[in-house]
Amino acid sequence: MHHYPSQLLEKAVEEIAQLPGIGKRTALRLALHLLKRPASQTEFFAQTLTRLVKEIRRCQTCYSLCDEEQCEICKNPHRNSKIICIVEDIRDVMAIENTGQYQGVYHVLGGKISPMEGIGPDQLHIQPLIDRAHKAREIIFALSSTIEGDTTIFYLYKMLKELPIKLSTIARGIGVGDELEYADEVTLGRSINHRIPYEESL
Amino acid sequence: MHHYPSQLLEKAVEEIAQLPGIGKRTALRLALHLLKRPASQTEFFAQTLTRLVKEIRRCQTCYSLCDEEQCEICKNPHRNSKIICIVEDIRDVMAIENTGQYQGVYHVLGGKISPMEGIGPDQLHIQPLIDRAHKAREIIFALSSTIEGDTTIFYLYKMLKELPIKLSTIARGIGVGDELEYADEVTLGRSINHRIPYEESL
Known part of the structure; x- marks a missing residue:
């Protein structure tokens, strides 16, 4: 043109x-x-x-975006600050908040470790997470299961595994309403291996 | 969200x-x-x-967009101001300029007559075109051949047909490099009816 x-x-x-x-x-x-x-x-x-x-500002605690020093979630006394859900990006916070199922707090990494794109642990908000982890009871990894996501989780796992806290990851499996025959093999395999008691699914 | x-x-x-x-x-x-x-x-x-x-401003002559009172094309003494090509929109001016084949000037209507969208002749730059047409030798209709385009051309044709000027329209036909078998019937029909002497196509 x-x-x-x-x-x-x-x-x-x-x-x-x-x-x-x-x-x-x-x-x-x-x-x-x-x-x-x-x-x-x-x-x-x-x-x-x-x-x-x-x-716009970043929450001094969880690095989510906000209009003040601390975000609405970190400020909310009804949220359980002992449970920290680690996400890549603010869109993941919004997606989880939309479910209405989570009462803990978040920690926004700001990306995933990706040597290909030159993003190392230092560019992410990892050190403040380690500091927060000492006061936590549980840390949930909610990163996408790509190579970068898995690398990041593994890196964090190594940093956190000595602490007396529970480390968990979000469940992978067949989406609610999805047809089994269209699911990929890895997902279907995981959802069988990590099956749960029927009563818990109700 | x-x-x-x-x-x-x-x-x-x-x-x-x-x-x-x-x-x-x-x-x-x-x-x-x-x-x-x-x-x-x-x-x-x-x-x-x-x-x-x-x-940004509109050229006082042709209603194209420009940075000054008159656009580069209307100002250019090497362009033939007796030949006016009528287009809907500035993107059409850019497309025709990119061909490097046209030495006349333009008139940008700013849209097409469309009763469905409530666009009548008064919302388009038609009156200034009529004024310009009195000094022109040829007017070329270069509007897309949709119902709105054809309606607009027909409206302008009625306004201009009494003037002692040539009224022409861009050739419709099979695109250069296109396969005949994939052309639609109307286009193929027109390109046969409006065939030109072989020597002229060289």
Whole structure:
């Protein structure tokens, strides 16, 4: 795409196309959309994004995103701060919160150990987790079961295994409502090996 | 998606999700991406969008977007201002410019007549086109051949047909490099009816 009729437009398209999953063509469509609506709406949009990146904070305890020093979950006296669920990213916190099944607190690592992408333990919020772990009763690993996820869990396991706390991991198995015949072999195998008493599933 | 850990994040996601083709999930992914890169980069991004909508202008002649009063094409003395190509939108100008085959000027309508979407002739830049047409030698209709495109062309045709100018439309036919067997019947039919002398195709 050459021949932009306006340098302002070209610069905007280049900026928008830097976002992940957005190519030049989509960026141009989005820029023209911004031009079709009232300018005040896009000014507000730009202000909202600027406020987001300048004012948002990380919870001093669990490293989730929040608007104050501590997040709503860590501040809540009804949450059990002795149970810490380790997740990669804030989206996992949101997903678990949406289930309404968890009463403990979280620890957001900010990523997974990935030598391929040059992410080592030092880039993640691991040291503060070790500090918190001394006061915990249980730590739940809730990372995705990829090579990076398993590597990260194993690294943390080695750091935490000497502490007198329970280390657990979320159950892997066939999704509720899923057909057995479409499940992959590893998942199906695990769900048989880790079968639970029928009464517990009710 | 409920339970946003931050109101700033929730508002940003809502704003991003108002863009066409972007749902809440993608908006959250984009917002978290903005938070991962340096804040200064997102501030610059926001400034670029604000400048775009506040400073960009429409060419006083052809209604294309530009940074000054008149666009580069209308200003260019080497372009033939007697030949006006009518397009729906600035993307069509860019596409035709990319071919390097056209030496005339443009007129951007800003849309197509569409009673279904409540777009009548008054919302398009049609009156200035009629004014320009009096000084033109040829007008080329380069609108997509949908119901709305054909309606718009027919409306313009009725307005312009009494003027002593040539009215033409871009050729429809089988794309260069396309297989005949996969072409739709209407296109293939037209390309036979509007066949051209072989020498002209060289």
